[in-house]
Amino acid sequence: MTNDDKHLRQRLEELYQPASDDAFVRDTLNRLPHGYARLRLRLVLFFILIWGTFFGLVIHFRSLLYAALKDVLYTIGSWTLPSTSDLIALILIFLLFVLAVHESCDAVTRYIDCQYEHDQTM
């Protein structure tokens, strides 16, 4: 770099000095949308994970579920409790179903809110 170049660079630096750094960073952080793109990815992963687990368990215990359902529907009087392990599995499946429905509604609500916020900022 020649002396002229150094002189020009020095002059440019003096001429174009940005104002307060902190205010700029603070304002920009306030304008950041809340991870809209990544929320969408998480939503997809979440649906695959939680509903995949749910249907996986349902498929795995399908014979037990079918038998229990049949007993409930056709022979209510003679319905007997399944074994402890099967009972725990049934309860877990039921809880997972409740959790999946609750979290799915929550995730969709957050996604819609975030999409609205994203649209407002663009």
Place this chain on the structure above:
Amino acid sequence: MDSDVVLISRVVLLDDQHAFARLMRKYQRPVRRYFLVETNGDEALADDLAQETFIHAWQNIGSFHGLSGFGTWIYRIAHNIWLNWLARHHDTLSLDDPVVRTEAEALPLDDRSQPSDIHETERLRTAIGLLPEGERTCIALFYLQELSLREIHRVTGWPVGTIKSHLSRGRNHLKTLFGYD
């Protein structure tokens, strides 16, 4: 002190705004300076465009693959945002424009031989404002951001030969308009 890669990973995986704030603190000054040169000192517009750049970087940081430095990546976003802004506003000036020629000719020649700091600064601002778009961009990236020709090529997508010619012509125009040598 975490490296850029660590901070970027935290942003991508955890949506970590503190990590992004640290990246922003590191790169905000050069990016704002770039826009200050492009807008010829319009601070409000420069900051607005710089904010747009960082918001775009935040939304698309997952697409940063580390093939170039984070600085080069963010300058590329800044350059594209500037081109988009220009496309929306169509207010570029050329040295061939009659208005520009008149302004250039109106620069006080006597002051060139005895420059005072204030006059020199104002004349330089005018001269930078009169440069064609490509030359101003190359001058900003080469002198203020101290990017190499190859890095300017990565930012702008222009061939290295074109960048060299922009720089050479820009320097000559500044010498003519500003008379700094």
